Amino acid sequence: MKQVIKRWLPRVIVLAIVAGGAAFLWIKKPWASKPAEITFNTVQVSKGTIAAQVTANGTLSAKGTVQVGAQVSGRVVELHADFNDKVKKGQIIAKLDESVLKAQIDQAQAAYDLAVANLKKSQVTANDAKRQLARQKSLQEQQLVAGATVEQYEVSLETAEAQITASRASISQASANLKQAKTNLGYATIYSPVDGVVLSRAVELGQTVASSLQAPTLFTIAEDLAFMQIDTSVAEGDVGRLKEGMKATFTVDAFPGKNFEGTVRQVRNSAAPGVTATSGVVTYDAVIDVENKELALRPGMTANVTFVLDKVEDAIKIPNAALRFKPSREQMMALFEKFGGGRRGSGAGSGRRGRGGGELGSGAAG
Template identity: 45%
Template sequence: MNEHTIPTSETSRKLAPFSANTPIKRALAARRLWLVAGAAILGVVAVVGAAWWASATRGTVRYATSPVTRGIVARAVTATGTVNPELTIIVGAAVSGIIQELYCDYNTQVKKGQVCAKLDPRPYQTVVDQNKADLAVAKAQLEKDKANAAYTKLAFERYANLIQTHATSQDIYDNAKNSHDQAVAQIAYDEATIQLRQAALDAAQVNLDYASIVSPVDGTVVSRNVTVGQTVASSFQTPTLFLIATDLAKMEVDANVSESDIGGIKPGNKATFTVDAYPKRIFEGAVNQVRQSPQTVQNVVTYDIVIGVDNSDLALRPGLTAASRIVTDERKNVMRVPNQALRYSPKDLSRAAPPDHTRVWVLRNDAPVAIAVATGLEDDSFTEIVNGDVKPGDLVITGEQLSTVNKAVGPRL
């Protein structure tokens, strides 16, 4: 057999797996190629999709700004108090009795010495009449004893002449002298008794006068606590019958300030307050007094301050509840920014200013810029800017908000 002899079938089967040009080998290689190409295509699609989504969905930062202004920065303390007349007189009864007449009522304008009420005077009039009689008896006794003293004086002088001529005895002379001395002493006793009776009469007259209850000042009756026929007893405590305000054109607010705020309040501080009766009106006044006496309620210590206010139009009434604001410090015509501007910090911490600097963020060329500032007085709304590269009109950032805008939204099918 020559060298080109065709191999047998068995030999062909043994050699077929090692042949590079078999159909199975070619199919496997083609499959691997398609798998690699498909993975590459999917990767490219994912990258392109992510880039497309990132460009389609974009976040826009919106800044809330407020301008730097010039104005007033005022530090204040708030307190609640009660409106009262500047001077209120309590009119009571010095003696006990039954109210017989009433001449004053609520809102009555009274003058000093005007009778407002009258107690039944009969018990006190009886005492006065009795003391007048006792005084009359004492005066009559004095006249009687004066006549007796005059007689004893004549007898004493007569026996004094007789004793010089020995016409009478020494005992009779001594008895006449003793009688005269007793008569003179009785006169002194009678005079003292008259003074005693006069004092008792005066005391009884005072009690009778107290039965007429009069106003001690000019003013307005703001309260009446009795009625006709009512019995008032002043044995242990003087009952209050009337409250009289001397001048309702001058009122004051008695406000309670906590111990943490009382240190900054001084007489002369400006104050404003509102009342529920006039919710849209602001009343102005000044601190007249800071009282030293503390008031402790449930372990809370407060101090009473007095705010004086003009009430020429008589709008304020006694007893109104006042919400007061006392200015403890004030700066006028200063550069100021809202307090939120000093608390704002961008969410991108890489742009934040050093923590040891007080700063505000100013919007310049649509971008936030940190400006270091020195602050002064602060109130509930604004802070004074003492130094810094800001000027009135600059827009300081007080907050920010991220708004999402989706450009990839297409028409819905």
């Protein structure tokens, strides 16, 4: 018996201490002596513009861009246009060395002359074959030659006439080659195909350009920089909210703090290239027309675009955080006691929401 008491006594003492401490804390209730303090932030209700928006990034580019290339190979001997130069349609902007092309014309001309001479020769041969055949037929009537001899002269005449046909075909081919050689000589002078501004020049004086399978690009010309466009990448979750004719604003890093305006011309149906199975990011191209009469904007600039989905002028504005606030019962009672009056438990109803705040709707507390 003594051993049992000795073994359980320490445990009983510990339990008694714990129970006594719990009872003491319960009676004192130190947390009840100071009621919980509830704090709130208040803001002044204001009036202003509320706009629902979608943001995206894009790149400025000219609406019409023409790449000017060389259709023949040769060394650049003249350059008449440089970066940012304004050019007119039909203006000479570069020339290639013509010496090789002129030599090709001489060769084509010689081949043509030879073909003409061969035709005349074939015609003479054919006329002679006709005379010989007529003479042999006359002798056959007099039974002076055999029929086989006459047949041989007939074959000679047919051969001569076939040679005439071949000579005429050679003339046609030589004429086409001569025409092509003259055309190639014309390609050595490079003209601007449009009125515009030179965006880039990819050739230097003295450089040799090779036109084999694909014409090398020498110049890139923008037709008119007074009217540009922005190709934006809009997330698939937002693209359904965009419509043609919708207004958009954008900024560029070159002019911080300045807003430019544009109009949505097209929202393309196909997803933009670059979607990967790993990222899963799908975007669509929304094309925006932009007026650039001051020529401040330049192709290649990055535009931070904001599409204006809806806009309300002179709306009663409250912070969006207030529209998301859901107070507990204790917080509601504290609010009621602090400010008094009003409809107990009624929250602020919201109208349109946008960047910078929301519109106070018909559910506002009175």
